[in-house]
Amino acid sequence: MSQSFTANPNLHFEDWKLISLQLEIKKKSLDAFLVPKVDIYRGETLADCDERLAWLTGFTGTAGLLAVSLGKAVLFVDGRYALEARTTLPDVFEVCSFANKEIVKWLTENLPDGGQVGYCGLFHSVSDVKYLKNKLKKVGITLVSTDNLVDDIWKEKPPPPFSEIYYYPEELAGETHQNKRLRISSEIKSSGASALLITNPGSIGWLLNIRGNDIPYTPIVHALAILYSNENIDLFVDLGKLPRNQNLETDRGIRVIPHKDFEKTLGEVEETILIDPDTTPQRYHEILRNSCEVKLHTDPCLAARAHKNTTQIKHCKDVQTRDAVAFVEFLSWFFSHPRQTDLTEIDLSLKLWEFRQKQPGIKSPSFETIVGSGPNGAIVHYRVKENTNRRLKNGDLILIDSGAQYIEGTTDLTRTICIGTPTRKQQMDFTIVLKGLISVSEAKWEIGSSGKFIDNFARIPMMDVGEDYGHGTGHGVGQFLEVHEGPYRLSKKSTKSIHDNIILSLEPGLYREGEYGIRIENLALTSNVSNAKNDKQQYCFETLTFVPIDLAMILPEKLTRDEINWLNRYHDETYSRLYPLLSTGAQAWLMKACQPL
Known part of the structure; x- marks a missing residue:
């Protein structure tokens, strides 16, 4: 499956949509209604039938929340989409930071005393509802569960996705589905429960070693599940998605129940059940607590699937090499192209996919390829479409963030390159970002250190110069699953401690609005390392991505000797890994690209 560059004609703003929603809000005697960018599975990529926020506003980013009152509308987005939202949304929408305190602040300032805010419990998690209810109650505003008001006015919704389930080979997964069920069932027992509700399709795919194609770029099947402490499992899925030549019930001991019967079955649960408050829709919580005891507990599949076994690590390393070969062939083609300024962003995206398609095991991109040239590069998650496609110009920086789904694993990498000779300002900015990448790549941390702590390693070199x-x-990063896999991440807010055998991206960046964007991204594996000073267990990163970093963009005098040594070692390793696998032309290009500083 390749990427489409045609904007979805259904996902654009029209006045009547907002007006119709405001009329529905008024009919329900509400003062506002919340529309999050999620489906019942709370994934990043949505099927067309679940793109409610995009249908209302035209905003197609992967995260956001729309609040609509009787007279106003505001879109809350995070830092990845702030510039895009400000520059592309109609003036009728305000744009604010996607933070719970900002949402509460806006509602407090724009609703009357005693106001009522409606939400559909299918699209808000237990945690989100609890937080908003408590905060809004303090200012006299009530959060009210109501119908799905958007679907009431969206009369021509596309049909739900439909793809056949297929088995994921155990020789790639490195563990049988029976053993995974045993492990997770043991955790259910130790938590004093008899069952676990799983609403994350990635967790279900990992647990049962199954995959599907219900959404673009991520091989999951839209399904829900209840796993019991005796290792039995109920899978709720559209029966038309069952494999034609295999039987989940006899092959895997899975009881298959039609997806449409999920809420009815949920209401009949009598055992103590675990639910993840961050991923479970509030509506499911309300159904369960009327029939059984509910315990809030993080989905144990999330951490289990994030910790890769030796088989997974081997396969993931293999696909990083294959993907690097494709990317280097692409870079060689680009830098030898006689008329680079005749090319467009879409041309580059298509050519990169062409090289990837030559690699064994390739299935699809792992997300929409980002090719942002010049000012488009400053839009952190820019996705080129035919109506935004930009022709390249001399002096442009081009930010290319892309990845692929191979049957053995998932990739994600970013490089920033230049047409012609970069300015000193561009080189200075690039060198600052490179220093951040080197710093976090060389980080070491002790047991219990959080993602927030490790995140600082990338930012300190930048904050030293005010960036x-x-x-x-x-x-x-998952294994032939989500390219953005929880629960571990590196960010200013991440409190979860980072252990070994987790694949993480390392991707500092710097963005000059209206000029360019710079980001350098490698994938890395967390590993054990001994500390000779105090014998305490420590962790470090093992780099997995080996693609040259543009030497023309670097100011060597701004790097320390240790940083130069890191870069030279990195390029030595890149050269030795990739050279035998490349075409003759790409070999010649790689030799120049990996010259020592």
Whole structure:
């Protein structure tokens, strides 16, 4: 599956949509209604039928919350999408920072005393509802569960996705589905419960070693599950998605129940059940607590699947090399192109995919490829479409953030390159970002250190010169699953401690609005390292991505000797890994690209 560059004609703003929603709000005697960018599975990538926020506003980023009152509308977005939202949304929408305190502040300032805010419990987690209810109650505003008001006015919704389930080979997963169920069931027992509700399709795919194609770029099947402490499991899925030549019930001991019967079955649960408050829709919590005891507990599958076993690590390393070969072939093609300024952002995206398609095991991109040239690079998660496609110009910086789904694993890497000779300002900014990448790549931390602590390693070299970036430094990466995998991440807010055998991205950046963006991203594996000074257990990063970093963009005099040594070692390793696997032309380019400073 390749990437589409045509804007979805259904996902754009029209006055009547907002007006119709405001009429529905008034009919329900509400003062406002919340529309989050999620589905019932709370994934980043949505099926067309779940793109409610995009249908209302035209905003197609992967995270956001729309608050609509009787007279106003505001979109809350995080730092990745702030510039995009400000520059592309119609003036009818305010744009604010996506933080709970900002949401509460806006509602407090824009609703009357005693106001009522409606929400649909299918699209807000237990944690989100609890927080908003408590905060709004203090200012005299009530959060009210109501119907899905957007679907009431969206009369021509696309149908739900439909793809056949297929088995993920155990020789790639490194563990049988039976053993995974045994491990998670043991945790259910130790938590004093008899069952676990799983609403995350990635967790279900990992647990049962199954995959699907219900959404672009992420091989999951839209399903829900209840795992019991005796290792039995109920899978709620559209029966038309069952494999035609295999039987989940006889092959895997899975009881299959039609997806449409999920809420009915949920209401019949009598055992003590665990639910994850951060991923479970509030509506499911309300159904369960009417029939059984509910315990709030983080989905144990999240941490289990983030910790990769030796088989997974081997395969993930293999696909990083394959993907690096494709990317270097692409860079060689680009830098040898006689007329670079005849090319467009879409041309580059298509050519990169062409090289990736030559690699064994390739299935699809792992997300929409970001090719942001010039000012488009400053839009952190810019996604080129035919109506935004920009022709390259001399002096442009080009930010290319892309990845792929191979049957053995998932990739994600970013490089920033220049057409022609970069300015000293561009080189200075690039060198600052490189220093951040080197700093976090060389980080060591003790047991219990949080993602927030490690995130600082990337930011300190930048903050020393008064710079920073508005997104996290890193996210987890799955194995032929989500390219953004929880629960571990590196950010200013991440309190979860980082252990060994987790694959994380390391991606500091710097963005000059209206000029350019710079980001350098490698994937890395957390590993054990001994501390000779005090014998305390420590962790470090093992770099997995080996693609040259543009030497023309670097000011060597701004690097320390240790940083230069790191870069030279990195390029030595890149050369030795990739050279035998490349075409003759790409070999010649790689030799120049990996010259020591």
